Amino acid sequence: MEEFIEYILQFGNLNQQQIDLVLNNAIEIELKKDEYFSEAGKVSQQVGFVLNGVLRVCYYNNKGEEITKYFIDENNLVVDFESFENEIPSTVYVQAAADTKIMVFPRKNWKELSNIIVGWDAIVHKIVSRALMQKVERRSPLISEDAKTRYLKFLEIYPNIVNRVPLSFVASYLGITQSSLSRIRKNIQ
């Protein structure tokens, strides 16, 4: 779990005692591909940090099609903060897109950290802001491009994901059908 400590130390300082507190409040879980980390309609009850594997955040549109909003891979927080903070039902599914190991902080433990570690909230705030900005920055360049360009940009944005998750997840992220993506890939080789 040292990866997580390294990760948060980028955003603020913690002494050894505080680091131990953090580690003592986390548990490690493993999700098999397709299992859910959290589900639409339920209040998100935990904050996670991906140790290895890939998750995807997805939802269903009004035609029942599954849309992948974004992927979350190693060394990133996974949490629906809107739902977690305000204790309102989430609107999205967070699903393992491949077998995944996650370090999990149940709500109570996470809140505890906020109470006993001075500066914890500030660190979390920085992490969340950066993640949100990243989401905006990753999505925007995909607008106004044809499917092939979007796919190439996806490869840049998520260089280590394409070979680990089903083609259909990538297609639904790019907003095209699986068949179209298959053809696009053929033309690129």
Add this chain to the structure above:
Amino acid sequence: MEEFIEYILQFGNLNQQQIDLVLNNAIEIELKKDEYFSEAGKVSQQVGFVLNGVLRVCYYNNKGEEITKYFIDENNLVVDFESFENEIPSTVYVQAAADTKIMVFPRKNWKELSNIIVGWDAIVHKIVSRALMQKVERRSPLISEDAKTRYLKFLEIYPNIVNRVPLSFVASYLGITQSSLSRIRKNIQ
């Protein structure tokens, strides 16, 4: 400028003295349609709050096409926080999409507020997080939909903008050509 005070009081409490401090650190400016609030390549030096009118945030892709990332209308903050906070050059243009009145806090004044008003940073954090979440939430549903559906969703997301800005801005937001948008609108009527 009372709109701005109402706006920030949603995110935290301020007493009258603090409110006066805020107001005394702002100036009001007016931008004519097409004038820039900030430009790509320059460090963003101010935080704005739209009193009336509409701005758009845009950039140019590698084909030289102008892409509208999003719109900002009344009672919203306008700032490239990435650029403003880290004092790095912005990658986007913020342009008046119609004649616009903006309440402006130059960098120095804004920092001053952070020093003298306890809790100011927390309020700003909340505002920025919410705005970022909103950007993500507004963009995501537009992926994986055909052009007509995207346009209809745009009308829901930004109900008061379509008649105030050029069609071409909306088209570049939706990722379609102006001609296509024109045809789509014809089919909807």
Add this chain to the structure above:
DNA sequence: ATCGCTTTTTGCCAAATGACAAATGATTTC
């Protein structure tokens, strides 16, 4: 009202993508 300018609409054809179904390939299970 007219001119000049910008914005929007339309026509035409080509290219991209979707829908659906079938074939192929990969992986797991027994």
Add this chain to the structure above:
DNA sequence: GAAATCATTTGTCATTTGGCAAAAAGCGAT
């Protein structure tokens, strides 16, 4: 290793959207 299941590719055709150019509409200045 054969069967079953799941993932990917391919074929065919319909539909959507783009590219380009011209026409029409809107609008401000004189």
